Amino acid sequence: MSRVGILMRTTAVRLSALYLVLFSLCAAFLVFYVTGMSQRLLDQQTKDAVSAEATQIEAIYGRAGVNGLLRTLERRARQPGAALYVIAGPTGEILAGNVASLQPGLLDKEGWTDEAFAYQRYTDETRKDRHVALAQVLFLDNGLRVLVGRDLQEPEKFRVLVRQALMVALGVMGVGALIIWFAIGRNALKRIDRMSDASTRIMAGDLSQRLPMSGSGDEFDRLSESLNAMLGRIEKLNEGLRQVSDNIAHDLKTPLTRLRNKAEAALAHNTSIDGYRGSLDEIINESDQLIRTFNALLMISRVEAGSSAAEMSDVDLSQSVADCVELYEPLADEHALSLEAEVEPGISVTGNRELIGQALGNLIDNAVKYSEGAADARILVRLSRREGGAVVSVADFGPGVPDDKREVVVQRFVRLDQSRSKPGTGLGLSLVEAVMELHHGRLALRGTMPEADGAKGLTVDMIFPQSPT
Amino acid sequence: MVSHMKILIVEDDLEAAAYLSKAFREAGIVSDQASDGESGLFMASENSYDVLVIDRMLPRRDGLSVITELRARGIHTPVLILSALGQVDDRVTGLRAGGDDYLPKPYAFNELLARIEVLGRRKGAPEQDMIYRVGDLELDRLSHTVKRQGRELLLQPREFRLLEYLMKNAGQVVTRTMLLENVWDYHFDPQTNVIDVHVSRLRAKIEKDFDQPLLRTVRGAGYMIKDEPRIEGRAEA
Numbered sequence: 001m002s003r004v005g006i007l008m009r010t011t012a013v014r015l016s017a018l019y020l021v022l023f024s025l026c027a028a029f030l031v032f033y034v035t036g037m038s039q040r041l042l043d044q045q046t047k048d049a050v051s052a053e054a055t056q057i058e059a060i061y062g063r064a065g066v067n068g069l070l071r072t073l074e075r076r077a078r079q080p081g082a083a084l085y086v087i088a089g090p091t092g093e094i095l096a097g098n099v100a101s102l103q104p105g106l107l108d109k110e111g112w113t114d115e116a117f118a119y120q121r122y123t124d125e126t127r128k129d130r131h132v133a134l135a136q137v138l139f140l141d142n143g144l145r146v147l148v149g150r151d152l153q154e155p156e157k158f159r160v161l162v163r164q165a166l167m168v169a170l171g172v173m174g175v176g177a178l179i180i181w182f183a184i185g186r187n188a189l190k191r192i193d194r195m196s197d198a199s200t201r202i203m204a205g206d207l208s209q210r211l212p213m214s215g216s217g218d219e220f221d222r223l224s225e226s227l228n229a230m231l232g233r234i235e236k237l238n239e240g241l242r243q244v245s246d247n248i249a250h251d252l253k254t255p256l257t258r259l260r261n262k263a264e265a266a267l268a269h270n271t272s273i274d275g276y277r278g279s280l281d282e283i284i285n286e287s288d289q290l291i292r293t294f295n296a297l298l299m300i301s302r303v304e305a306g307s308s309a310a311e312m313s314d315v316d317l318s319q320s321v322a323d324c325v326e327l328y329e330p331l332a333d334e335h336a337l338s339l340e341a342e343v344e345p346g347i348s349v350t351g352n353r354e355l356i357g358q359a360l361g362n363l364i365d366n367a368v369k370y371s372e373g374a375a376d377a378r379i380l381v382r383l384s385r386r387e388g389g390a391v392v393s394v395a396d397f398g399p400g401v402p403d404d405k406r407e408v409v410v411q412r413f414v415r416l417d418q419s420r421s422k423p424g425t426g427l428g429l430s431l432v433e434a435v436m437e438l439h440h441g442r443l444a445l446r447g448t449m450p451e452a453d454g455a456k457g458l459t460v461d462m463i464f465p466q467s468p469t
Numbered sequence: 470m471v472s473h474m475k476i477l478i479v480e481d482d483l484e485a486a487a488y489l490s491k492a493f494r495e496a497g498i499v500s501d502q503a504s505d506g507e508s509g510l511f512m513a514s515e516n517s518y519d520v521l522v523i524d525r526m527l528p529r530r531d532g533l534s535v536i537t538e539l540r541a542r543g544i545h546t547p548v549l550i551l552s553a554l555g556q557v558d559d560r561v562t563g564l565r566a567g568g569d570d571y572l573p574k575p576y577a578f579n580e581l582l583a584r585i586e587v588l589g590r591r592k593g594a595p596e597q598d599m600i601y602r603v604g605d606l607e608l609d610r611l612s613h614t615v616k617r618q619g620r621e622l623l624l625q626p627r628e629f630r631l632l633e634y635l636m637k638n639a640g641q642v643v644t645r646t647m648l649l650e651n652v653w654d655y656h657f658d659p660q661t662n663v664i665d666v667h668v669s670r671l672r673a674k675i676e677k678d679f680d681q682p683l684l685r686t687v688r689g690a691g692y693m694i695k696d697e698p699r700i701e702g703r704a705e706a
Contacts, residue, residue: 281689291575292658299657311561326627327653330666358657365661 004341016181020174035163042155046134047112053083053148055138060141070147072097084119084133084149093146098122099147107147110139116152132156191220207235251426252293261285268322296427303355303434317347317464319388320356321383332379335368343383347390349464351439356462359435360392362428363460367396374398375449388466389441395459396446406445411428432462440465471564474589477498477516478533479509479523480551489522492578498585506530513539518546522581525563529566533566540567547588551576555618560656573674579690585639601636606683608636608676627652628671635684635694644691668692 035060061069073085077098086097092107100120106113116132135149194212202209210231211224266279325341332339349356360381376397383392401409410429433443441464449455476493478500480486486502493500501516503509505529513521513535521539525532536548543547550568554564560571570584601608607616607673613629615622624632630652644662649655672684 040510152679284689288577295573327655327663327667330670331661331663334666350497354656357655361655361659365659368661407703 002273011437013079016178016185019042020177020181023177024170024174027174031163031166031170034166035159038162039159040153042135042158046150046152046155049083050136050148050150051132054138056150057094057146064139066142066144073097073146084135084147084151086145086147088145088147090143090145095144097147102147106135107137107145110137112136113149121147152449168304188220195220195224200222202231207231207238215344248297254287255290255293259283262286293427296431299358300427300431300434303431303438305358311352312352313355314348315351315353316341317349317351317356317392318345318383320353320362321381321392324357324360324364325381328361328368332364335371337371337374337377337379339364339368339379339381341383343381344385347383347385349390349439351464352435355435355438359462360394362432363394366428366460367394367398371396371398374459390464391461392464393459395457397448397457398428400447400456400458403447409445410443429460432460436462436464471499474519474586475501475517476520476522476589477501477503477509477513477518479503479506479521479527480530481505481524481527489552489581490577493582498582504528506532506535510538513546514542514544520585520663521546521548522585523548523550523568525550525559533563533568536567547590549581549584549588551581552585554576562690579642579687579688580644581644583644583647583691586641586645601633601639603636603639603694604681604683606636606647606677606694606696608633615675617675622669622674624674627667628674631667631671632675632694635692639649639696642687642690642693647691665701 021188022280057073059067060072064072073087073096075086082098084097084099086099086107087095088107089095092105094102096356097425098121100122103117103121106117110170113135118132118135121131132152133149134152136149138146138148143456166431191212195225198209198211202428210228213221213224213228215221218221262279266276266283269275271348325339325343329339352359364379364381371377371379373395377399380395381392382395429443434441441462444461444463446459446461448459473513474497476487476498478493480489480502483502485503490500490502490587501512501518503512504682507529509521509523509527510530523532523535527535530538532552536550539546547569548567549570549572550563551572551574552563553574559573563571569588572581572584599654600612605618608629609615610633613626615624615629615632631648634651635646646653646656646658648664648668649657649659667686668686675684676682681696683696684692688694
């Protein structure tokens with residue numbers, strides 16, 4: 001498409017065209033109004049002058065009779081730029097005056113001529129020179145008829161002049177406006193072109209590209225700024241997604257490979273029914289672990305999808321924490337750990353009991369798993385009020401997580417090297433974080449004994465905000 | 470053990486339906502099959518079944534609407550919903566629509582079987598019984614006491630509820646997830662063997678000092694309380 005074609009399709013140009021049409025209509029109205037008004041004014045002046053003259057003539061006739069009238073008119077008719085004077089007999093034949101011929105029948109009626117009429121003067125050289133005038137006819141008592149009029153040439157010229165002046169002024173304004181609009185449209189178009197070039201490169205996959213900014217802080221800059229912020233967010237999410245899918249691919253491939261190896265080994269080596277049975281058992285266990293991982297992944301994405309996916313109600317947090325501790329207490333006991341709870345009674349939050357239970361379960365399970373070689377064979381679960389909300393913390397006295405790894409362990413599938421040998425999906429803390437986000441709270445990791453030299457232990461806080469009541 | 474139970478499987482995946490039907494036959498359960506919601510609704514209305522197994526996503530009429538319609542027609546056959554959507558709130562909507570139990574896919578057949586047998590209520594104690602008895606073990610639901618051979622056993626409240634649920638379904642396999650759901654009212658996967666630890670504690674209390682074991686572990690499925698002498702090496706399923 002040609003540049004002009006593109007230009008014609010821009011909003012700026014379309015709006016400009018609309019304004020141009022409206023402006024022209026207004027201007028045309030103005031021209032006609034001004035010229036019409038000035039014509040009326042001039043006509044009125046002409047009429048006033050004719051009326052005044054007619055009154056004078058009547059007065060002269062009354063004072064000096066026909067002869068006096070004739071003398072006065074003869075004198076007046078010869079002055080330069082004189083008015084029109086005709087004295088005619090009772091039948092309409094012209095007796096005296098400065099008019100050579102008149103439109104016929106004009107003298108038959110007393111008073112104003114109905115409209116402007118054409119006439120010829122003696123001074124006219126050809127018959128083609130015709131003038132237009134407005135006149136009043138008087139019938140004198142001796143039967144004579146007198147016509148007094150004024151030529152309309154001058155007012156007509158003036159009117160044409162006014163109209164021309166207005167037209168020229170409007171034309172200049174219109175052309176100026178067109179030039180300005182065109183310049184603005186072109187400028188806007190250029191900037192939009194640069195923006196769309198940048199977005200084409202972004203669409204081609206280069207998410208690090210940003211839209212250009214002129215630095216003027218105008219509307220285009222503001223638009224670019226917010227789009228750039230959006231791009232930044234998308235880039236970050238995309239990066240996260242890529243990392244997650246890489247992790248998923250890796251962490252699912254490993255158990256799938258193990259599964260396949262086991263099946264292959266069973267086919268190759270086992271000969272007894274019991275051997276096959278054992279292999280199949282192992283394979284089922286391995287698949288169950290895979291299903292578990294998938295379920296956990298699905299669960300996290302469902303929870304992350306937001307509160308619309310989970311039903312929220314009033315949850316008696318004190319009861320939930322007590323239940324969870326009771327559920328996991330024998331497990332801790334089996335690992336020669338004591339699970340101790342300090343629960344402040346009567347704390348409730350708006351939330352999903354199942355998810356809170358599962359999150360807390362994950363934390364206790366983790367604490368049990370990673371309390372090996374603990375300085376203190378205890379796990380402390382605490383529930384207390386804080387800043388209008390509530391905090392559930394699970395503290396262990398195991399090796400803990402180094403300060404610089406605390407952010408990392410929350411990510412999906414991240415398992416620190418020393419924990420690779422333990423059973424688990426690497427999704428436990430990710431789920432807890434997603435659950436806390438769903439409850440508008442957060443997850444915080446810290447050392448249980450930050451001052452200790454060796455095992456610092458790990459305390460995980462589930463921080464619930466004040467319920468919006 | 471022949472249960473003479475008759476069930477209807479409404480499932481559009483024909484391979485899955487065929488596998489289920491064969492596995493149920495081996496477990497002594499007769500099953501009919503329907504492959505879409507409309508025919509499932511028709512068969513469930515026209516015939517009498519002990520349990521309906523309904524997939525949630527079906528052609529022609531979705532599983533939940535089949536259940537709602539059945540309930541509206543006054544048919545109260547227990548329904549187990551199967552679903553690839555396994556999350557907490559899908560379960561809630563499923564049960565609200567009139568389902569009696571909810572099992573997310575993929576599931577272990579033993580889990581499905583155990584749940585169907587419990588829903589079919591062919592064994593176990595009637596709901597209104599105030600005292601459950603299995604062999605010489607006696608549980609009083611009113612006074613919250615447990616006695617064996619007339620000797621009172623001291624149980625924690627949760628252990629009492631665990632035993633109560635096992636005895637209510639005496640002679641039937643109850644799975645770990647069924648225990649977690651019914652005794653703790655949690656529906657998530659605990660990832661670890663917490664339930665096993667609770668059961669072994671309970672077992673220690675009711676079997677210690679007594680000759681005859683009552684609470685047995687069914688390999689690959691769950692637990693069962695029964696007063697028959699244990700047949701060594703045989704796995705109930």
